[in-house]
Amino acid sequence: MSITYLEAIREAQAKALADDPRVFIYGQDVGEFGGAFKATKRLAQEFPGRVLDAPISEDAIVGAAIGAAIEGMRPIIEMQYADFSTPGFNQIINQAATLFWRTRVPCPITIRMPSGGLAGGGPFHSQCLEGLYAHYPGLIVMTPATVEDAYSMLLEAVAIDDPVIFCEHKHLYYHLKAPALPTDAMPVGKARVARAGRDLTIVTYSAMLHEALAAAEEIALEGEEIEVVDLRSIKPLDTDTVVASVARTGRLLCVGEAFPWGGVTAEVIARVATEGFGLLDAPPQRLNAKDTPIPYHPDLWSVHRPNANSIGAAARNLLRM
Amino acid sequence: MRDRLHPMLHSEENPRTPEAPPPFPAQYLKAYRFMLLARVLDDKIASLGRAGKIHGGVFLGRGQEALSAALGMALRPGDIFAPLIRDGAGRLAFGEPLLDAVRTCLGSALGPMRGRDGNVHRGRPKKGLLPMISHLGAMISVVNGALMARRFNHVEGVVGAACVGDGGTSTGAFHEALNQAAVEHLPLVLVVANNQYAYSTPTRRQFACKDLSDRAIGYGATPHKADGTDLEDCLRVLSTAVAQARAGGGPQLVVASLLRLCGHGEHDDAHYVDAKLKESALGRDCLQVAEERLLREGWADSEALLALRQEVTREVEAAAATAQREPAPDPFKEDWCALSSRHLREIFEAPIPSIPA
Numbered sequence: 109m110s111i112t113y114l115e116a117i118r119e120a121q122a123k124a125l126a127d128d129p130r131v132f133i134y135g136q137d138v139g140e141f142g143g144a145f146k147a148t149k150r151l152a153q154e155f156p157g158r159v160l161d162a163p164i165s166e167d168a169i170v171g172a173a174i175g176a177a178i179e180g181m182r183p184i185i186e187m188q189y190a191d192f193s194t195p196g197f198n199q200i201i202n203q204a205a206t207l208f209w210r211t212r213v214p215c216p217i218t219i220r221m222p223s224g225g226l227a228g229g230g231p232f233h234s235q236c237l238e239g240l241y242a243h244y245p246g247l248i249v250m251t252p253a254t255v256e257d258a259y260s261m262l263l264e265a266v267a268i269d270d271p272v273i274f275c276e277h278k279h280l281y282y283h284l285k286a287p288a289l290p291t292d293a294m295p296v297g298k299a300r301v302a303r304a305g306r307d308l309t310i311v312t313y314s315a316m317l318h319e320a321l322a323a324a325e326e327i328a329l330e331g332e333e334i335e336v337v338d339l340r341s342i343k344p345l346d347t348d349t350v351v352a353s354v355a356r357t358g359r360l361l362c363v364g365e366a367f368p369w370g371g372v373t374a375e376v377i378a379r380v381a382t383e384g385f386g387l388l389d390a391p392p393q394r395l396n397a398k399d400t401p402i403p404y405h406p407d408l409w410s411v412h413r414p415n416a417n418s419i420g421a422a423a424r425n426l427l428r429m
Numbered sequence: 430m431r432d433r434l435h436p437m438l439h440s441e442e443n444p445r446t447p448e449a450p451p452p453f454p455a456q457y458l459k460a461y462r463f464m465l466l467a468r469v470l471d472d473k474i475a476s477l478g479r480a481g482k483i484h485g486g487v488f489l490g491r492g493q494e495a496l497s498a499a500l501g502m503a504l505r506p507g508d509i510f511a512p513l514i515r516d517g518a519g520r521l522a523f524g525e526p527l528l529d530a531v532r533t534c535l536g537s538a539l540g541p542m543r544g545r546d547g548n549v550h551r552g553r554p555k556k557g558l559l560p561m562i563s564h565l566g567a568m569i570s571v572v573n574g575a576l577m578a579r580r581f582n583h584v585e586g587v588v589g590a591a592c593v594g595d596g597g598t599s600t601g602a603f604h605e606a607l608n609q610a611a612v613e614h615l616p617l618v619l620v621v622a623n624n625q626y627a628y629s630t631p632t633r634r635q636f637a638c639k640d641l642s643d644r645a646i647g648y649g650a651t652p653h654k655a656d657g658t659d660l661e662d663c664l665r666v667l668s669t670a671v672a673q674a675r676a677g678g679g680p681q682l683v684v685a686s687l688l689r690l691c692g693h694g695e696h697d698d699a700h701y702v703d704a705k706l707k708e709s710a711l712g713r714d715c716l717q718v719a720e721e722r723l724l725r726e727g728w729a730d731s732e733a734l735l736a737l738r739q740e741v742t743r744e745v746e747a748a749a750a751t752a753q754r755e756p757a758p759d760p761f762k763e764d765w766c767a768l769s770s771r772h773l774r775e776i777f778e779a780p781i782p783s784i785p786a
């Protein structure tokens with residue numbers, strides 16, 4: 109028996125629906141069809157009336173979720189792709205994110221965003237918007253990189269009283285498998301040392317974790333040990349774990365699949381520079397996607413975002429600095 | 430095949446007064462040819478997709494060719510056209526080269542999108558053919574803006590057309606743009622292909638009005654309804670709507686009823702499509718309906734139609750063969766810059782010289 113990242117997301121939603129009558133799922137094609145990626149497969153049949161197909165109206169989808177949350181429900185929204193959350197952006201950042209701060213009424217909604225690239229996805233089916241959402245006060249942004257985290261963090265997202273942007277990576281849906289669902293979980297807001305090392309720290313999250321781990325294994329053959337930190341959630345961001353790792357290695361490389369301007373990698377470096385400047389033996393480095401829209405052709409796409417090769421090259425370069 | 434066509438169809442050899450429209454059967458046959466070309470092209474793209482030669486999704490317009498071709502034919506060079514996913518026929522009728530389609534699907538570096546964007550996301554803005562983004566409803570206001578620019582520049586007699594599906598009518602963008610077009614009294618023709626489904630979602634989960642065309646009144650647009658399975662009806666309705674917009678009648682909302690005769694994309698078996706709908710008049714294949722009409726009226730015989738199909742197939746095969754021989758975009762030579770103001774470009778220094786892996 110093994111379970112994929114996608115199945116874990118499906119199972120977490122099934123458990124949330126079973127455990128809490130306040131939970132419902134709303135999104136395009138999530139009903140009988142089971143969602144564009146099958147993340148809600150059979151949930152409409154198993155939980156009649158609680159898994160609803162939405163019109164193609166992202167603004168109204170999020171707005172309705174907020175209204176239901178005010179009335180005490182705990183909606184899970186599926187965006188068909190993270191890219192299509194932008195017509196709902198206003199409701200997310202101006203309504204959901206500000207509600208508690210303005211009124212003391214919490215807004216417990218979970219917005220699932222199938223994120224990131226698959227070859228051939230092109231500019232509008234590949235985006236990573238976590239940095240954009242993390243920019244806004246009032247939102248929690250989760251970026252699970254493992255099957256276990258996909259499951260336990262989604263359950264936690266539903267339980268949390270604040271709006272959660274849940275960035276699930278499409279490339280991991282089918283590629284990533286675990287023997288079973290987890291029985292316990294790390295708390296949200298804690299990063300995890302995914303690989304111990306002494307020579308350099310790579311801080312990353314989501315699908316880039318696996319590229320970074322592959323690069324670290326290769327470099328291990330050359331005798332250098334890279335520590336890889338999986339942020340798990342980018343907001344809150346576990347600065348302590350990152351700084352502790354940099355204290356051990358003295359070198360920092362941040363890797364993200366999102367566009368290079370600002371974002372998670374810049375935030376991590378800013379924090380380490382502020383809180384742990386003296387720990388650094390070399391200038392901190394970062395690796396992101398290129399500063400262009402995401403290209404369609406796989407030959408362009410595979411170079412547009414970081415991968416094990418480019419991460420390995422960046423790490424080797426930093427080791428020599 | 431010429432000889433086998435009804436003599437009336439040789440319109441060039443039958444000169445009439447220059448302003449007179451070509452005779453109806455000639456229009457019909459011309460539209461049929463675009464429909465057939467689009468269908469054969471779709472079949473080729475589907476087979477390239479099955480052979481693993483297409484990256485990402487494969488989206489077809491099967492069942493929507495009559496509506497799409499009728500719209501493309503009602504437009505003229507100089508007009509503005511924002512087609513959507515299932516408008517292969519309309520694109521061809523508007524003048525999009527066949528090669529643009531195949532090259533974009535195959536990601537050829539020589540195509541209009543240079544491998545940067547794919548499949549149906551293609552166009553030539555300077556020729557009035559706007560390249561869709563995926564976000565549904567987003568193209569309509571862009572057409573509005575292009576029409577406003579024409580008005581600023583005192584260019585008259587222009588029409589802008591945008592296509593959208595039944596699902597796309599639920600977007601805020603659709604509402605904003607149709608209202609905007611009405612407020613500005615723009616010559617917009619907004620064509621809704623109500624193919625009964627948005628991916629798996631049936632229209633009853635998409636809208637609750639009796640008829641989408643009723644919405645036109647609320648916006649201050651003129652409603653039109655068409656039977657999307659019947660080429661004659663499509664030709665009549667679209668030419669009327671386009672003519673009214675051109676004559677200063679303001680925005681026109683055309684709602685055509687039909688059925689999507691394929692999956693949402695080729696990955697989708699469309700098992701959720703109601704069997705009753707497939708057997709109903711809506712489920713008719715517009716191409717077959719048109720073919721039967723051509724034969725029944727004696728506007729073409731079966732040998733002529735066969736010859737036409739062969740001719741069209743040769744065209745498609747030639748385009749596919751050309752595009753398949755063409756180079757893929759080269760990441761080493763790619764200009765990784767999204768700005769046209771090159772001097773304002775920012776370089777994000779990678780921790781390694783930016784060598785593609």
Ligand SMILES: Cc1ncc(C[n+]2csc(CCOP(=O)(O)OP(=O)(O)O)c2C)c(N)n1
Pocket residue numbers: 136164166188192195514515563564565593594595596597598600622624626627628689693
């Ligand atoms: C704003 C937005 N939300 C979601 C999607 C994902 N999506 C792509 S096509 C589609 C269904 C479209 O249905 P319809 O408008 O009826 O067009 P059809 O596919 O039937 O031609 C959806 C939901 C999208 N492209 N844009």
Ligand SMILES: [Mg+2]
Pocket residue numbers: 594595596622623624625626627628
């Ligand atoms: Mg539809």
